[in-house]
Amino acid sequence: MMTGMTQRLEDYTTLVTELNAEYWTDRGYTHAPAPVATVSLGKRYAKVVVDNSVHSFVDMDNGDIIKGTWKAPIRTPGKGLAVRGNIFADDLGKSKITCDAPRYLI
Numbered sequence: 001m002m003t004g005m006t007q008r009l010e011d012y013t014t015l016v017t018e019l020n021a022e023y024w025t026d027r028g029y030t031h032a033p034a035p036v037a038t039v040s041l042g043k044r045y046a047k048v049v050v051d052n053s054v055h056s057f058v059d060m061d062n063g064d065i066i067k068g069t070w071k072a073p074i075r076t077p078g079k080g081l082a083v084r085g086n087i088f089a090d091d092l093g094k095s096k097i098t099c100d101a102p103r104y105l106i
Contacts, residue, residue, distance in 0.1 A: 009046055009058060012065075012087045013037045016048060016055055019099040045073060056084075056102050063087040067102045 016037035024034035035051035041060075047068070048055040057068040059081075066073040067082040074082040084103060085096030096103055 005060060005063065008063060008087045008092070009039060012058065012092050013039050013048060015092050015094055016050060016097070016099070019094075019097070020050060023099040050099075055100070056097065058087055059083075065093045065096060065102055 014037075017034075020037070021034040037048055037050045037055060040047040040049060044060055045066070045068075046058040046060055048058065054068050054070050057066040057073040058064070059066060059073075063086045064081070064083045065085040065087060067084060068074050076082050082102075084105070085093035087093050089096075
């Protein structure tokens with residue numbers, strides 16, 4: 001894995017953690033701290049997990065943010081992977097994700 005990819009992936013994980021913290025603050029949750037995002041590296045994809053749920057996958061070849069299930073990235077019938085953004089975008093893909101998962105296409 002390249003150093004640039006490692007740093008962007010770390011920044012993306014921090015972003016997901018910050019979005020969760022903002023959500024918990026906005027809702028006034030005080031019973032526990034906001035969940036923290038972690039990364040599990042696979043052969044091709046990095047799985048971003050928040051509170052035992054998959055937030056997203058990141059393609060380690062190009063930085064694409066992909067919707068996914070616990071086991072693998074989601075494929076859209078006839079369209080390939082469910083790509084929603086890229087961690088190399090100026091905003092780290094923030095405009096394409098929520099605290100829970102990548103946004104649905106509209």
